[in-house]
Amino acid sequence: xxxxxxxxxxxxxxxxxxxxxxxxxxxxxxxxxxxxxxxxxxxxxxxxxxxxxxxxxxxxxxxxxxxxxxxxxxxxxxxxxxxxxxxxxxxxxxxxxxxxxxxxxxxxxxxxxxxxxxxxxxxxxxxxxxxxxxxxxxxxxxxxxxxxxxxxxxxxxxxxxxxxxxxxxxxxxxxxxxxxxxxxxxxxxxxxxxxxxxxxxxxxxxxxxxxxxxxxxxxxxxxxxxxxxxxxxxxxxxxxxxx
Numbered sequence: 001x002x003x004x005x006x007x008x009x010x011x012x013x014x015x016x017x018x019x020x021x022x023x024x025x026x027x028x029x030x031x032x033x034x035x036x037x038x039x040x041x042x043x044x045x046x047x048x049x050x051x052x053x054x055x056x057x058x059x060x061x062x063x064x065x066x067x068x069x070x071x072x073x074x075x076x077x078x079x080x081x082x083x084x085x086x087x088x089x090x091x092x093x094x095x096x097x098x099x100x101x102x103x104x105x106x107x108x109x110x111x112x113x114x115x116x117x118x119x120x121x122x123x124x125x126x127x128x129x130x131x132x133x134x135x136x137x138x139x140x141x142x143x144x145x146x147x148x149x150x151x152x153x154x155x156x157x158x159x160x161x162x163x164x165x166x167x168x169x170x171x172x173x174x175x176x177x178x179x180x181x182x183x184x185x186x187x188x189x190x191x192x193x194x195x196x197x198x199x200x201x202x203x204x205x206x207x208x209x210x211x212x213x214x215x216x217x218x219x220x221x222x223x224x225x226x227x228x229x230x231x232x233x234x235x236x237x238x239x240x241x242x243x
Contacts, residue, residue, distance in 0.1 A: 018063050019177045021062060024058035028057070032058065033107070038083075040180075041086075049068070051069055062240065063241060102173050109191035117136060118136070123194060128211055128214035130222070135162075
């Protein structure tokens with residue numbers, strides 16, 4: 001019998017800490033690289049979260065660095081401090097039981113559109129992959145390390161899956177690591193391509209039934225893409241998964 005590998009067999013079995021690290025590394029390469037800013041959380045289903053630590057860039061974090069925290073932001077496992085912006089995630093996970101993975105950062109093109117208080121059009125298929133509703137959250141009364149500011153941002157986001165946080169950055173939600181990765185990559189591509197199209201003087205955005213199919217996606221359907229990007233990170237750093 002001939003063995004036909006599938007994309008999911010081309011990665012080793014991964015722990016949730018390893019998945020978080022691979023997501024951080026892969027998104028850093030996609031432009032989620034504003035120095036030591038940014039945070040990722042994974043809800044474990046027991047009232048605790050995994051999150052990346054403060055002081056480390058996403059390009060250097062390892063599984064041993066990942067923290068486990070409670071919903072008050074207290075460190076239960078790990079040696080590093082919690083990112084100061086974690087109240088945004090705490091407010092989210094307290095309200096949205098449907099969300100497992102949340103990603104916040106300040107990617108270049110997503111942040112430009114957030115600064116402009118504008119939602120970029122979708123000009124191509126790849127910019128729509130991952131689906132989910134995108135909203136502009138114009139609730140920046142101050143940094144989200146203040147819980148009241150974080151609560152206002154989450155209230156304004158409502159049931160959306162992806163947000164441009166005005167004058168701040170982006171916030172991407174998903175039910176899995178795969179969905180969060182796909183949506184984060186697609187959002188930055190959407191923002192980057194729209195910026196270039198506008199620089200050319202404008203274009204024709206996609207609309208109608210074709211784009212509606214993508215917008216209805218939960219982000220989990222494009223099997224193989226995340227695996228390919230994670231394999232690239234493992235080739236770049238063969239010791240990445242070591243504790």
